[in-house]
Amino acid sequence: MxxxxxxxxxxxxxxxxxxxxxxxxxxxxxxxxxxxxxxxxxxxxxxxxxxxSGARPKLMQPAPAGLALRAFLGGPPGFANDNLGRCLRATARQKGVALRLDFVKRTDVVTLAEALLACLGDGTGGVIVQPVEHPLVRDAIGKLIAAGVPVVSVLTTLPGLTGLPYIGLDNRAAGRLAGQILGNMMGKKGKIAYFFSEAIYRSHEEREAGLRSILREDFPAIEVVETLSTNDTPEECFRLATTLLKRFPALEGIVNFAAGNRGIERALSDAGRGQDLCFVTFNLTALSRAALIEGRMAAVIHQDMEVIASRAVAAVIAQHRGTAPDLRPIPAELILRENIRDLDGE
CATH class of the missing domain: 1.10.260 (434 Repressor (Amino-terminal Domain))
Known part of the structure; x- marks a missing residue:
């Protein structure tokens, strides 16, 4: 050379x-x-x-020949999961593996478990899944692992299963970050509420635990007046947020751990609170980017979907080779209006 x-x-x-x-x-x-x-x-x-060095980064092929993967993300697809899906497809193409992506309704644990079990007999060489914490889903993943099919969880953990790598945020730390930015922006006092998905995602529970822990430690004058379980749709979030703002006209902050931000934004706008209430959410999307720029959202806690996709596919390949996957937590990135950027892969 x-x-x-x-x-x-x-x-x-x-x-x-x-x-x-x-x-x-x-x-x-x-x-x-x-x-x-x-x-x-x-x-x-x-x-x-x-x-x-003049060398290639790896001398071996990027993936075993003929490797076919399945990916299951929570549905119906939203902006953040759409972005991860695109990144998974792009990464699979780059690494020369086939990937079939399905969005399974978040609360439909039966369908998710059946889809996972179907991978046992169809030649699937690895599974990437956003797992709901439910015995049926846990048992299905356990059977795949026992059968030698590599499985990787993304975005949310499912502890207690040996051999299930996790690629995503340290969600408890991310919840603490959301609480810290909320507390500082509110002057360390006031009333807040938070929204989470009715689907049993451990990531939302960990974010909630992180938020409450930092409020106890650093912001004891901030009071959580309401916790609201949603089905991740803008319509349900709008209904709940509208009622919330009527019940608590002095509310100063909202955190949304899940999807449906558009509904909360609409309720804030209708109540004339779009510019003065501190609204913190997760995962940068095209719409949350616009909301940050226009001042309708205070901050976004973001996880890089391109990195998650790359590491998830690499983790499956590593298991085939018997090597250790990269399981470092994805950094939680705090995005405000003044450090706004384009979305990964767009």
Whole structure:
């Protein structure tokens, strides 16, 4: 290999070594905006390493030949899960594996368990799942693991199953971060409420635990006046938020651990509270990005779906090879209006 060739690593090799998508590498190399500084440095470091060594990042094939994966995310698909789904498909294409993606209704544990069990006999080589915490789902995943089918959980954990890697946020820490930003923005006092999904996601429970722990420790003058279980739809969130604002006209803060932000925004707007109530939510989407810019939302706690997708697919491949997957928690990124950015992979 000539010195000239060593100075120009392939985009796919940089992406593989940096653990990001090829679209992100292309943005960095061409100086386009929308990529976080930490990611830019990671890409540049991978570029420098490859240029200096002249080597490919891995000598083996990116995935076993003919590997077919199944992915099950909570449905109906929303903006955040849509983004993760796109990133999973893009990562699978990049790594040369087949991937079938299904969105299963969040509360339909029977259908999810049956779909997981169907993977036992259809040649599926690995499963990526957003698991609901229910015995049927736990048993189905346990049977897949016992049969030697690699399974990886994303976005939410399912503790107690040996051999089930988790890729996602430290959700308790993310809940504490939401509480910290809420408490600071509210002047360390006032009344708040929070929304969570009626689906049994441990991630929401962990976020709630984190929020309450930091309120106890650092913001004892903040009172939680209501907790509201939703079905993740804007319509239900609108109904609940409208009633909430009528019952508690002095409410100063809302945290939404789940989906349905549009309904809460609409209720705040109808009540004339869209600009003065501190609204904190999770996962940057095109609509929450617009709400941040327009001042209808105070902060978003974000997890990088491109990184989650890349690590999840890599974790399945690692299990096939008998190597250790990368199970570091995905960093919780605090996004405010002044550090707003484009969405990953868009």
């Amino acid at each position: 000539s010195d000239h060739d060593k100075q120009k690593p392939r985009i796919s090799d940089i992406a593989l070594l940096a653990g990001v998508g090829t679209a992100t590498v292309d943005r960095v190399l061409n100086g386009r905006p929308g990529v976080r500084s930490a990611t830019v440095e990671k890409v540049r470091a991978a570029e420098r390493e490859l240029a200096a």
